[in-house]
């Protein structure tokens with residue numbers, strides 16, 4: 001039976017570090033408030049002129065080098081982001097052109113914070129059916145250029161960071177149990193407006209209206225408490241469903257990588273699963289919430305640090321706008 005294995009990982013964050021003290025100068029907030037509510041101390045922001053696909057390309061190059069492959073042998077791209085360079089096209093084609101990958105197909109996934117796991121699920125199907133043999137899966141975000149630094153948007157403005165993570169996926173038919181064991185995807189569109197960017201909206205004619213700018217409708221908005229409660233419940237639930245499908249238990253998990261939404265949420269996920277917090281990969285203190293990129297960045301760091309080693313059971317879980325949520329189990 002063919003299974004999808006990860007043969008390379010990489011990530012890239014832009015060099016500019018933005019501290020909570022930097023944000024204190026720009027908006028009405030405090031280091032104490034941010035640390036206490038989110039666990040975040042710093043995040044990275046791009047300089048003007050740097051696009052989401054630029055970060056994606058850097059992360060992809062690192063994953064390609066890590067896998068030790070020739071870029072020309074990649075036969076498909078899956079790209080996840082909520083902050084594409086343009087309204088259309090998506091970033092998959094831009095990554096393809098910048099890496100000089102010829103005319104291979106490029107699929108864009110729009111599932112926000114759950115984007116990496118949704119994209120992994122799609123790529124896994126292509127590999128297990130034999131459709132593609134070497135997929136570049138990349139998730140990338142530039143959020144910093146469209147955050148509302150007024151009182152209305154400060155709950156979100158302090159959370160987000162920019163960055164990208166990538167993996168190379170290939171088939172394996174070895175009988176060693178390695179690979180993607182399962183992915184479980186969920187959504188509840190009734191709550192779309194609880195975490196969203198309302199405009200631009202093509203039902204408005206013209207789509208871009210000055211009033212919408214004045215009303216702040218081009219900024220992301222969330223109902224923080226609703227998001228908090230649902231994220232804290234849905235992520236452990238998704239992991240348990242994945243474990244049950246594989247006849248595994250929480251004790252079997254060697255490393256849990258939750259989407260780095262907010263450290264308080266990650267702690268709630270650990271508590272909900274009754275998993276020791278030492279097994280939970282957490283880098284939000286340094287990097288903030290990088291949306292779809294947060295899981296592949298944390299995965300790459302954990303692999304390079306030796307926290308994730310061959311044979312380990314790795315659980316991924318995410319929750320975000322949609323609402324969407326998901327889990328994936330991988331035998332490394």
Ligand SMILES: CC(C)(COP(=O)(O)OP(=O)(O)OC[C@H]1O[C@@H](n2cnc3c(N)ncnc32)[C@H](O)[C@@H]1OP(=O)(O)O)[C@@H](O)C(=O)NCCC(=O)NCCS
Pocket residue numbers: 028029030033034037038113154155156158159195222223224225226227228261262264265289319320321
């Ligand atoms: C945002 C969140 C911290 C708010 O928590 P809460 O318990 O609802 O509210 P709190 O009592 O802690 O704080 C709310 C107050 O802080 C204020 N506030 C919001 N953002 C702030 C900031 N950056 N700095 C200082 N104060 C802020 C609010 O205006 C509000 O003030 P008020 O009481 O005068 O109206 C919490 O809902 C949360 O963590 N949600 C999850 C968000 C998340 O992780 N999203 C990621 C998306 S995947």
